[in-house]
Amino acid sequence: DVKVTQSSRYLVKRTGEKVFLECVQDMDHENMFWYRQDPGLGLRLIYFSYDVKMKEKGDIPEGYSVSREKKERFSLILESASTNQTSMYLCASSLLSDGTQYFGPGTRLLVL
């Protein structure tokens, strides 16, 4: 079974802090994705990566950056956390072949 893990289930941070969310997958998938999910807005893509050191902006990249130094690991960075970044963050990975995505359990981030 594919396993996607995220470093934290719950996280509380202060405004202005630098926040790192880590995601690891164990199935040698090329693609990895970061989404945020808010009530009524659905899943929104922040960034994705189709190879090591490669990244593409999604629909809402502002205020975020990403890092992919190894194939299995994809990190989301909030350079200076703000209260409007309070959300559920979901990581996913997929093969190129059919795009089926495997999601992690999510990190619920609260920025005070």
Added chain:
Amino acid sequence: SQKIEQNSEALNIQEGKTATLTCNYTNYSPAYLQWYRQDPGRGPVFLLLIRENEKEKRKERLKVTFDTTLKQSLFHITASQPADSATYLCALVGRGSTLGRLYFGRGTQLTVWP
């Protein structure tokens, strides 16, 4: 602009009935369409994939249809059970998308009551 719409935000049905969820899209030409299930506080879980040249796909009590003329997919759960209560998301993969990006609808929350 591109849009994916799922028929309603919430659907309530009685146990044993068939639940039918709708996914409509505009300004896409998807190579295939997927359905996911999401439970509260958890990540979505893949259920079924249907390709543009397939009309129907089944898996146990689940059935998906895909009509590229109507630009619509229907997702059916037969003999529904309270354990089927969850949010169901449809997602499209565009033709020629080599990066595997999915475009998600906002989901339909299904409640099956005893």
